[in-house]
Amino acid sequence: MPDHHSVGATQVKEKRQWTVRASEFAKCTFNPIRSIVDSMKLEPHPDKHMIALSIGDPTIFGNLKPHDAIIEAVQNALHKMKFNGYAPTVGYLEARSAVAEYYTTADTIVSPNDVILCSGCSHALDLCISALASRGQNVLMPRPGFSIYRTLGAGYGINSKFYNLKPEAGWEVDLVHLESLIDKNTVAIIVNNPSNPCGSVYNKQHLLDILQIAERHCLPIIADEIYDFFVFKGEEFHPLASLSQNVPILSCSGLTKRFLVPGWRMGWILIHDRNNVLNVEVRGALQSLSQRIIGSNTLVQGALPDILRNTPKSFFDETIATVQENAEIAFEKLQLCPGLHPVKPQGAMYMMIGIEMRRYPEFVTEFQFVERLVSEQSVFCLPGKCFDYPDYFRIVLTIPKEQLLIAMDRIMEFCCDHHIEEKNAGQHIVE
Amino acid sequence: MPDHHSVGATQVKEKRQWTVRASEFAKCTFNPIRSIVDSMKLEPHPDKHMIALSIGDPTIFGNLKPHDAIIEAVQNALHKMKFNGYAPTVGYLEARSAVAEYYTTADTIVSPNDVILCSGCSHALDLCISALASRGQNVLMPRPGFSIYRTLGAGYGINSKFYNLKPEAGWEVDLVHLESLIDKNTVAIIVNNPSNPCGSVYNKQHLLDILQIAERHCLPIIADEIYDFFVFKGEEFHPLASLSQNVPILSCSGLTKRFLVPGWRMGWILIHDRNNVLNVEVRGALQSLSQRIIGSNTLVQGALPDILRNTPKSFFDETIATVQENAEIAFEKLQLCPGLHPVKPQGAMYMMIGIEMRRYPEFVTEFQFVERLVSEQSVFCLPGKCFDYPDYFRIVLTIPKEQLLIAMDRIMEFCCDHHIEEKNAGQHIVE
Numbered sequence: 081m082p083d084h085h086s087v088g089a090t091q092v093k094e095k096r097q098w099t100v101r102a103s104e105f106a107k108c109t110f111n112p113i114r115s116i117v118d119s120m121k122l123e124p125h126p127d128k129h130m131i132a133l134s135i136g137d138p139t140i141f142g143n144l145k146p147h148d149a150i151i152e153a154v155q156n157a158l159h160k161m162k163f164n165g166y167a168p169t170v171g172y173l174e175a176r177s178a179v180a181e182y183y184t185t186a187d188t189i190v191s192p193n194d195v196i197l198c199s200g201c202s203h204a205l206d207l208c209i210s211a212l213a214s215r216g217q218n219v220l221m222p223r224p225g226f227s228i229y230r231t232l233g234a235g236y237g238i239n240s241k242f243y244n245l246k247p248e249a250g251w252e253v254d255l256v257h258l259e260s261l262i263d264k265n266t267v268a269i270i271v272n273n274p275s276n277p278c279g280s281v282y283n284k285q286h287l288l289d290i291l292q293i294a295e296r297h298c299l300p301i302i303a304d305e306i307y308d309f310f311v312f313k314g315e316e317f318h319p320l321a322s323l324s325q326n327v328p329i330l331s332c333s334g335l336t337k338r339f340l341v342p343g344w345r346m347g348w349i350l351i352h353d354r355n356n357v358l359n360v361e362v363r364g365a366l367q368s369l370s371q372r373i374i375g376s377n378t379l380v381q382g383a384l385p386d387i388l389r390n391t392p393k394s395f396f397d398e399t400i401a402t403v404q405e406n407a408e409i410a411f412e413k414l415q416l417c418p419g420l421h422p423v424k425p426q427g428a429m430y431m432m433i434g435i436e437m438r439r440y441p442e443f444v445t446e447f448q449f450v451e452r453l454v455s456e457q458s459v460f461c462l463p464g465k466c467f468d469y470p471d472y473f474r475i476v477l478t479i480p481k482e483q484l485l486i487a488m489d490r491i492m493e494f495c496c497d498h499h500i501e502e503k504n505a506g507q508h509i510v511e
Numbered sequence: 512m513p514d515h516h517s518v519g520a521t522q523v524k525e526k527r528q529w530t531v532r533a534s535e536f537a538k539c540t541f542n543p544i545r546s547i548v549d550s551m552k553l554e555p556h557p558d559k560h561m562i563a564l565s566i567g568d569p570t571i572f573g574n575l576k577p578h579d580a581i582i583e584a585v586q587n588a589l590h591k592m593k594f595n596g597y598a599p600t601v602g603y604l605e606a607r608s609a610v611a612e613y614y615t616t617a618d619t620i621v622s623p624n625d626v627i628l629c630s631g632c633s634h635a636l637d638l639c640i641s642a643l644a645s646r647g648q649n650v651l652m653p654r655p656g657f658s659i660y661r662t663l664g665a666g667y668g669i670n671s672k673f674y675n676l677k678p679e680a681g682w683e684v685d686l687v688h689l690e691s692l693i694d695k696n697t698v699a700i701i702v703n704n705p706s707n708p709c710g711s712v713y714n715k716q717h718l719l720d721i722l723q724i725a726e727r728h729c730l731p732i733i734a735d736e737i738y739d740f741f742v743f744k745g746e747e748f749h750p751l752a753s754l755s756q757n758v759p760i761l762s763c764s765g766l767t768k769r770f771l772v773p774g775w776r777m778g779w780i781l782i783h784d785r786n787n788v789l790n791v792e793v794r795g796a797l798q799s800l801s802q803r804i805i806g807s808n809t810l811v812q813g814a815l816p817d818i819l820r821n822t823p824k825s826f827f828d829e830t831i832a833t834v835q836e837n838a839e840i841a842f843e844k845l846q847l848c849p850g851l852h853p854v855k856p857q858g859a860m861y862m863m864i865g866i867e868m869r870r871y872p873e874f875v876t877e878f879q880f881v882e883r884l885v886s887e888q889s890v891f892c893l894p895g896k897c898f899d900y901p902d903y904f905r906i907v908l909t910i911p912k913e914q915l916l917i918a919m920d921r922i923m924e925f926c927c928d929h930h931i932e933e934k935n936a937g938q939h940i941v942e
């Protein structure tokens with residue numbers, strides 16, 4: 081509807097109607113998960129309680145809770161009455177020092193000046209993407225991948241280019257495809273390890289291969305490592321920055337997942353500069369951008385040194401053991417479901433499951449499969465569409481075991497009800 | 512420096528140098544206060560301790576502290592263990608309900624759905640500006656005014672147009688000037704009341720006059736009311752939204768100033784829609800934008816109902832009394848300084864002081880005046896330049912009285928040392 085222009089007798093300026101439009105920025109800022117979920121018919125079966133395997137919040141089931149040391153640290157910070165005022169926009173020095181210390185190893189030295197505290201890892205990613213890329217430039221990101229990368233970039237007119245992950249190779253990056261996407265407008269590569277939604281954990285060699293591509297094309301990497309160290313027994317997490325002397329890397333992480341406090345909104349960027357490449361402009365850019373919303377909550381900042389120092393290793397081990405047990409249970413059960421192909425995770429809190437769609441001719445897409453799973457079995461999984469990856473769905477592994485077992489039985493029942501035999505599969509297509 | 516292109520024997524793609532640039536967005540995001548202060552020579556006099564009258568953080572002197580009820584509320588929220596997970600990106604319903612209740616009066620009904628919790632008032636302003644304005648459009652804002660409005664808009668390519676405030680009329684808006692700035696690309700007016708840096712509090716009629724202009728041109732208003740109710744005895748604060756039935760208003764506020772917890776980063780937007788104007792697009796836009804960084808700290812959100820209900824009126828009264836007493840002391844003292852013209856504030860935490868520059872011929876700008884005040888008297892005030900307003904400086908009024916008295920004496924000494932007599936003033940200009 082165009083504005084209606086009329087010039088009144090007593091008016092100098094044009095009279096406009098009350099039409100207040102939203103900005104382009106807002107219109108382009110679009111969370112696909114939200115709108116996909118909102119567009120779904122989510123009527124659970126009336127006789128079965130709903131089991132939501134959809135939400136990446138490890139705290140919602142009540143079985144996983146932050147350790148006492150974490151709560152105490154905030155309690156102490158609160159009562160010190162020293163953490164109520166404005167902190168520097170990049171965070172208190174003490175808090176940044178604690179993060180730096182936490183990540184410093186014999187090989188990788190992180191200084192407090194390399195740390196920018198943010199309001200959650202999302203904010204860290206927002207700063208990194210918006211510091212590196214301008215309108216019309218592009219950032220490479222994984223498919224399937226976490227949707228916020230694209231959401232954050234789109235508002236700024238930054239293009240997203242998706243490199244493929246290979247389910248048959250434990251979701252490793254298709255390196256040839258990745259490299260083929262790089263063009264003169266490419267400004268960064270996002271690498272998410274361990275991965276949401278895949279639960280994959282890359283080995284050293286694969287990370288080195290990715291780094292080699294970045295180095296060949298002189299591209300910095302944004303390493304989304306919000307699940308850092310969140311790997312199953314026997315697996316090893318390699319911080320990307322520990323493996324390169326030449327590629328500048330912005331590592332994003334935070335307390336969110338492993339410390340089980342997503343609502344506290346404490347994230348950070350570690351600036352791993354190499355050969356003073358980021359010092360020229362990007363470090364300053366990140367600092368300027370941090371001034372927009374003046375940093376993260378100071379109580380959590382004040383508690384950060386104690387949180388990072390005092391949370392016992394056993395706490396993480398227990399969380400991971402819970403998730404790993406669930407992963408094993410779910411993997412075994414789902415493998416037995418006709419036409420389902422779970423991909424075994426090595427860390428994080430998720431598993432992706434492929435659906436052989438031709439064995440489910442009732443459903444055109446995995447979206448319909450997931451919708452019907454809700455209405456018949458009251459089990460809600462996220463359709464692959466949420467990660468730009470059709471024919472798959474994602475489950476979360478942080479749910480209490482008993483609930484998971486029920487959910488797995490229901491999925492089995494659902495598959496038994498709806499699949500057709502292998503030998504008949506595909507027939508419907510030609511009918 | 513252009514990229515260096517060379518095609519190596521084994522390489523398919525162009526080889527680039529390690530030149531990683533910052534984005535346009537980052538380059539345009541520029542906090543003038545930070546860079547102005549950084550550019551100042553701030554060497555205090557070695558024999559006099561530094562008194563910083565520059566920082567708008569009411570907690571830094573230690574004399575003003577959040578009330579016990581505020582601390583207890585967070586303590587309780589922490590131990591309930593219910594506020595660690597993700598909240599909805601606009602905030603918990605209970606927290607939004609508490610804010611809605613806090614602002615609801617007989618005349619103005621605020622529903623929880625009209626509240627969006629943000630990471631501080633800066634974030635609230637960021638959402639409002641970026642939801643309403645696109646590249647090439649403009650937003651009207653006060654001069655002198657808080658610099659973040661321009662900083663936030665500039666990154667998005669939004670133009671800032673400054674309407675004048677009139678020091679001789681208690682910093683009321685120059686309405687004729689305001690209206691003259693409106694053009695077809697104008698999408699919103701920012702009104703800051705009570706004001707930083709002026710400390711002005713507008714009366715009802717003046718606010719009605721501003722609203723009339725907005726109504727005439729069908730422009731929504733962003734009301735920065737972070738100092739809401741922070742007015743001296745005898746003054747009255749009128750929420751802008753309480754005075755209009757037709758102008759859509761986004762009111763921004765938070766805990767920051769009045770509750771003395773700037774670091775906690777708890778702000779909010781109240782959506783005062785009128786005739787369903789904002790419902791069409793803007794409400795949805797604000798909600799989408801809130802998903803970028805997933806809202807504000809959940810512990811503070813969990814505490815918000817208790818904070819808003821249990822903080823006693825006496826706490827606010829005491830803070831205001833402290834500031835008002837300081838305002839009166841500073842005003843009286845500064846009025847006696849030759850060539851200084853303090854403008855009496857009615858609220859907030861600041862006072863602007865005009866300098867008759869022709870009576871200080873040693874200094875070309877107020878910037879030099881302020882710099883020398885540091886080197887000779889160790890008193891640091893913000894130069895008007897920080898608010899786009901030369902020939903003035905701003906002081907904060909939250910400092911302990913004893914410190915304020917010392918600072919005032921030092922300013923007097925400084926003025927006595929440097930001013931020239933009225934009758935001689937201006938001579939230097941023609942010399």
Ligand SMILES: Cc1ncc(COP(=O)(O)O)c(C=O)c1O
Pocket residue numbers: 136199200201202203226272275276304306334336342345346347804805
């Ligand atoms: C891969 C990945 N990155 C970043 C985030 C965002 O984390 P935060 O809640 O700290 O913003 C998530 C949250 O689910 C995630 O899965």
Ligand SMILES: Cc1ncc(COP(=O)(O)O)c(C=O)c1O
Pocket residue numbers: 373374567630631632633634657703706707735737765767773776777778
């Ligand atoms: C007028 C005005 N608006 C907004 C803000 C920002 O408040 P917050 O710290 O909640 O982001 C300030 C802070 O000084 C201010 O003076």
